[in-house]
């Protein structure tokens with residue numbers, strides 16, 4: 408081999424290796440881009456569990472309407488986001504199955520949608536978003552107790568939830584000990600949702616809170632629980648059951664999700 412042909416062979420080998428290297432990088436990049444981001448949308452209650460009720464309005468229907476409208480916005484506008492619903496129809500889903508669905512799907516985010524109520528004849532107005540944590544106020548404990556009490560509709564709840572009594576304050580002590588590694592992301596999303604409820608939907612902003620929600624306890628990803636408004640306030644109930652209300656609330660959660668993902 409003369410010197411020229413040696414150079415040519417060396418150059419073509421070099422070019423070949425560069426091409427291989429670039430091709431490998433491209434493949435890796437495409438794989439990363441194609442990796443779906445999984446969002447789990449959990450419409451609270453359903454089937455035999457209506458959730459909060461007032462003057463004929465049922466929480467389960469409001470939650471489902473907003474969950475489906477929010478999911479539709481994500482499916483239409485966020486390529487690369489896979490939406491998983493814990494329910495898409497009026498069916499009963501056990502409380503521990505909801506985080507299980509998210510964990511099995513290896514979800515990146517879990518958003519649970521609920522509607523609030525108080526024991527008063529006429530409830531207050533406003534939307535709030537919760538992350539898992541220790542309730543620091545009696546009001547927060549009341550919301551968690553109400554949302555957790557659905558487990559008593561399940562046959563073997565005492566065994567399944569390891570003696571957890573949704574109505575006993577003592578049961579909530581465990582939540583104080585929980586250090587959630589996803590807390591920072593969850594609180595950030597909760598803040599963005601509240602901002603959107605205020606600006607996009609014009610709701611009364613009742614802030615971000617922490618409380619011991621069983622549905623958030625078992626998720627292994629950032630998770631929040633939204634309380635859209637108070638069903639036992641007649642003007643809120645009218646809004647929550649209207650098409651424009653459902654759309655504005657869904658758009659608010661969608662905008663917050665897009666901002667959070669960025």
Ligand SMILES: [Zn+2]
Nearest residue numbers: 451458521522
């Ligand atoms: Zn609820």
